[in-house]
Amino acid sequence: MTDCHDATDPRAAVALPTQPVIVLAGNPNVGKTTLFNALTGSSAKVSNYPGITVDRLSGTMALPGARVAQVFDVPGTYSLNARSAEEQIALDALVGLHGATLPDVVVVCLDATQVARSAYLLLQIQELGTRCVVALTMIDEAKLATPEPRALAALLGCEVVAVTARTKHGLEDLRAAIDRTLRSERKSVWRWTPSPALREHLDAIREALPATWRGQADDALALWSLLCLEPRTGSTDDDELVVPDGLRAAVTARKLDRSLDDEAVLARWAWLDREIPKLVRRRPDRSRTERIDRFLLHRAIGFAAFLGVMGIVFMALFWGADPLIGWIEAAFKAIAGELRGRIGEGIFTDFVCDGLIAGVGGVLVFMPQILLLFLFLGFLEDCGYLARIAYLMDRIMRSMNLHGRAFVPMLSGFACAIPAILATRTMERRRDRILTMMVVPLMTCSARLPVYTLVIAALIPGSALTQGLLMVGMYVFSVAMALAAAWVMSKTIKPLKAKRLPFLIELPPYRWPRGGDVVRAMWSKSAMFLREAGTVILVCSIALWALLYFPRELPTGSPDYAALIERAPTADAKQALDAERSALQLANSYGGRLGHAIEPAIAPLGFDWKIGVGIVGAFAAREVFVSTLGIVYSVGADADEGSAPLRTKLRTATKADGTRAYTPLVGLSLMIFFALACQCMSTLAVVRRETGSLRWPLFLFGYMTALAWIVSFCVYQGGRVLGFA
Amino acid sequence: MASLAEIPTGRAVTVVGVDGSRAFRRRLLEMGLVPGVTVRIVTVAPLGDPLQVEVRGGQWSIRRTEAAQIAVDEPAR
Numbered sequence: 001m002t003d004c005h006d007a008t009d010p011r012a013a014v015a016l017p018t019q020p021v022i023v024l025a026g027n028p029n030v031g032k033t034t035l036f037n038a039l040t041g042s043s044a045k046v047s048n049y050p051g052i053t054v055d056r057l058s059g060t061m062a063l064p065g066a067r068v069a070q071v072f073d074v075p076g077t078y079s080l081n082a083r084s085a086e087e088q089i090a091l092d093a094l095v096g097l098h099g100a101t102l103p104d105v106v107v108v109c110l111d112a113t114q115v116a117r118s119a120y121l122l123l124q125i126q127e128l129g130t131r132c133v134v135a136l137t138m139i140d141e142a143k144l145a146t147p148e149p150r151a152l153a154a155l156l157g158c159e160v161v162a163v164t165a166r167t168k169h170g171l172e173d174l175r176a177a178i179d180r181t182l183r184s185e186r187k188s189v190w191r192w193t194p195s196p197a198l199r200e201h202l203d204a205i206r207e208a209l210p211a212t213w214r215g216q217a218d219d220a221l222a223l224w225s226l227l228c229l230e231p232r233t234g235s236t237d238d239d240e241l242v243v244p245d246g247l248r249a250a251v252t253a254r255k256l257d258r259s260l261d262d263e264a265v266l267a268r269w270a271w272l273d274r275e276i277p278k279l280v281r282r283r284p285d286r287s288r289t290e291r292i293d294r295f296l297l298h299r300a301i302g303f304a305a306f307l308g309v310m311g312i313v314f315m316a317l318f319w320g321a322d323p324l325i326g327w328i329e330a331a332f333k334a335i336a337g338e339l340r341g342r343i344g345e346g347i348f349t350d351f352v353c354d355g356l357i358a359g360v361g362g363v364l365v366f367m368p369q370i371l372l373l374f375l376f377l378g379f380l381e382d383c384g385y386l387a388r389i390a391y392l393m394d395r396i397m398r399s400m401n402l403h404g405r406a407f408v409p410m411l412s413g414f415a416c417a418i419p420a421i422l423a424t425r426t427m428e429r430r431r432d433r434i435l436t437m438m439v440v441p442l443m444t445c446s447a448r449l450p451v452y453t454l455v456i457a458a459l460i461p462g463s464a465l466t467q468g469l470l471m472v473g474m475y476v477f478s479v480a481m482a483l484a485a486a487w488v489m490s491k492t493i494k495p496l497k498a499k500r501l502p503f504l505i506e507l508p509p510y511r512w513p514r515g516g517d518v519v520r521a522m523w524s525k526s527a528m529f530l531r532e533a534g535t536v537i538l539v540c541s542i543a544l545w546a547l548l549y550f551p552r553e554l555p556t557g558s559p560d561y562a563a564l565i566e567r568a569p570t571a572d573a574k575q576a577l578d579a580e581r582s583a584l585q586l587a588n589s590y591g592g593r594l595g596h597a598i599e600p601a602i603a604p605l606g607f608d609w610k611i612g613v614g615i616v617g618a619f620a621a622r623e624v625f626v627s628t629l630g631i632v633y634s635v636g637a638d639a640d641e642g643s644a645p646l647r648t649k650l651r652t653a654t655k656a657d658g659t660r661a662y663t664p665l666v667g668l669s670l671m672i673f674f675a676l677a678c679q680c681m682s683t684l685a686v687v688r689r690e691t692g693s694l695r696w697p698l699f700l701f702g703y704m705t706a707l708a709w710i711v712s713f714c715v716y717q718g719g720r721v722l723g724f725a
Numbered sequence: 726m727a728s729l730a731e732i733p734t735g736r737a738v739t740v741v742g743v744d745g746s747r748a749f750r751r752r753l754l755e756m757g758l759v760p761g762v763t764v765r766i767v768t769v770a771p772l773g774d775p776l777q778v779e780v781r782g783g784q785w786s787i788r789r790t791e792a793a794q795i796a797v798d799e800p801a802r
Contacts, residue, residue, distance in 0.1 A: 079755040114783050117757050227751070261747065265754040273761070284782060290767070299771045391786040395772035398788075503791070504752060507777060507784040 020069040020182055021101045022061070023093050025125060026109030027118045028076035029508040031137040031165055033057070034517070035109060036073045038165040039174075064179045072103070078117070080124045081227050081265075091224065095128055095217060102216070105181050106130045107174070110160075112142035113284040113509070115152075116276040122156065123268050129188035129217040133177050134160040135170075141509065147279040155275055157189060166514070188217050192267035198260050201226055208250030223264060225251050289384075289509040296388060306392055309385070310411060313376045317369050317415040324368035332361030333638075350549065351542075354637075359541030362621055363534040369415040369446065370529050374522040377408065377423060382513030387505050394503060400483045401490035402439075403432035404503060410436070410482065413443030414475075417683045418529060421690055434691060435486060435496045438700055441683050442482040442676065444475050447622040450641040451674050454626055458647040459667030478675055485707075536685035537621070544620040544681075548591035548613075548628065554581070555588050579634040586631050591616045605673060605712040606666040608655070618679040625674075665724045669716040677708035727799070729764060729778070730792040737765045738797040745794040753795070757781045764797065 024039075026032040040059025057073035074090040081087070096102030106125055111118045126132055134153070139146045139162050146162070153160040159177040163170035194202060205222040213221055229243060229251040295301050336353040343349050380386040386408065394404035402410075405427050412420035420440045424433045452474055456467045489496050554561070561581040568574040586592050595613030602612055610632045617628030626646075630639025633649040653661040662670075678684065684697040691697070732738050740762050743753045758764065758780055767777040767784060775788045 269759045505786045
């Protein structure tokens with residue numbers, strides 16, 4: 001029985017809106033974003049990974065009669081009723097709630113290979129009383145299984161246009177269909193009749209709907225409220241739906257029977273299962289995907305293939321980006337040097353060269369790895385393999401209470417925590433995202449490498465082999481600590497506790513990614529990094545430069561360096577005196593004084609104030625530790641981890657009593673401190689942005705610093721007790 | 726009657742009912758895993774969990790503990 005009760009909307013006027021609002025909706029992986037790109041020509045993300053569209057995309061498209069419509073993309077969802085934040089975004093956009101404009105037409109993408117499933121969403125949208133046009137996508141994949149558009153249109157009661165966005169086939173027909181639908185009346189279409197018991201609930205809830213929600217789809221919104229709203233949990237870290245308290249209370253007051261809870265879902269499926277098979281007589285051919293899966297998800301070969309793919313990504317991030325990073329560093333050094341030569345010495349020059357230009361260089365130096373990472377992620381997403389990684393790794397990640405998709409962010413953490421934190425967006429639950437963000441900064445990022453290289457070369461005795469093994473050991477240590485931290489936090493920190501929620505991800509058919517889509521996505525995400533994180537990194541770099549530069553006074557009783565340099569006989573002597581002066585100025589700077597001030601706190605770890613200054617400097621970025629130590633030890637700011645003079649200085653440095661300042665044990669303690677401490681302003685800034693609260697970055701900083709201090713303390717003091725002074 | 730977690734790979738069975746929490750049931754029902762529909766376990770992940778399940782021409786990853794909440798009957802006619 002097909003029952004349609006119509007509710008004609010008084011707002012549906014015959015007069016056409018001057019700039020119609022079009023919303024594009026559909027399941028994930030149905031080519032919705034490709035269609036969006038084709039219609040608007042803008043640079044939206046195209047992806048094969050369920051639920052990737054988190055930010056709303058918008059653009060404009062031409063309609064017949066030289067008119068222009070605004071187009072919005074909504075997150076891909078399977079339903080509007082399943083209570084995730086994304087589904088609420090979709091609902092808001094469709095009904096015009098929470099500041100969204102009521103759309104004039106909704107274009108629903110229907111996957112020709114999975115008609116019934118994607119039509120389920122269409123039924124929900126039609127219940128909301130929106131004007132719909134169906135874009136039938138994936139017809140090239142469905143081939144003969146594609147339903148006949150005209151028969152489908154008759155069944156669904158709206159225009160159906162077969163489109164192939166990649167070849168622009170059908171786009172003109174779609175524009176025309178949108179234009180015609182704009183002139184039709186709004187009506188809410190239900191394919192099922194609520195039972196008397198459910199009807200009673202709906203009538204009661206309808207009365208509690210806020211005035212701004214009323215008018216268009218009261219019954220549908222009442223149903224949505226009834227099915228989706230739960231009593232408040234009181235925690236801001238739950239993904240809670242935003243609705244007026246009165247409505248929530250009204251829903252909570254109704255005790256919904258379990259059979260009524262299922263009624264709407266089962267009734268819609270009953271309709272689809274009765275009607276759709278008449279139009280779809282063939283099963284789409286998935287044999288290619290199944291053949292590939294037989295290898296890529298195979299017990300042995302699948303894991304080998306996975307390790308191979310990860311190896312390639314890792315090597316590319318690690319070695320591939322290295323020459324580019326070298327060029328960027330060299331280029332910025334050259335620019336600063338050139339500028340210094342032209343405008344002469346002075347505070348302004350120092351600010352521009354050491355603060356500003358070095359800061360910009362410090363941001364751009366992350367770019368090669370970030371571009372490469374997003375290139376790989378985009379490619380893996382678009383071809384469908386990223387969902388398989390989550391499938392393969394779920395068992396391991398779950399044992400640490402991490403989400404299956406946390407694997408990719410953690411791997412990216414070996415390059416840099418910032419893109420890794422941005423990569424957590426592929427998880428739809430806030431709790432999973434935050435837990436991953438809390439452990440990703442423990443992974444050995446590339447900025448720690450110069451520190452390890454310097455310390456191992458200068459302080460750790462032994463052959464190249466033992467030194468190499470220690471480096472590998474630091475990587476293993478970081479992975480073990482990250483996994484352990486995830487497990488402990490998921491057991492102890494209340495908002496991060498694992499709640500049993502289903503882990504359902506779609507394994508989409510393998511599709512060959514389009515180069516243009518991958519590159520555009522890579523660029524838009526990298527640009528987001530530059531905009532969001534880059535500005536913070538730049539500001540922090542300049543602030544730290546100022547901290548280590550001012551007040552630019554020498555301690556009282558210092559020799560008159562200007563005069564000494566004047567009288568120095570050779571250029572080398574002049575340079576040595578200059579470096580000595582810089583070292584004294586740094587020691588006397590605010591940052592230097594801070595280093596002195598924290599000495600009592602870090603002395604139990606085996607560190608002196610000079611390392612303290614290095615640690616302060618490392619907050620801009622960890623690798624700054626090396627150049628800061630270079631200044632402290634008067635070998636110049638140009639010192640890098642390969643600098644022989646700096647290594648010698650560290651090896652031969654003595655304490656007041658004449659004993660060696662940095663023993664191998666101190667070196668080990670220092671490396672462990674760097675492995676665990678959160679010395680990265682940019683990471684904290686990005687976590688602040690992604691979580692939208694100050695609480696999580698503060699917690700991250702607090703727990704990592706405490707962990708670093710405690711473990712370093714145990715290693716250093718334990719080592720001394722064992723006689724390794 | 727058995728649960729989906731007990732069904733060997735490759736065999737097609739019919740869903741009889743879905744148990745579990747409200748959110749979980751809703752998710753499964755809405756993706757079309759309603760009583761009467763045919764499901765098939767395509768493969769098991771190399772580490773023994775999760776399962777790759779085919780429903781209505783789409784393929785999904787589902788954990789063993791979750792599959793255990795889906796009652797099935799065999800074989801689908």
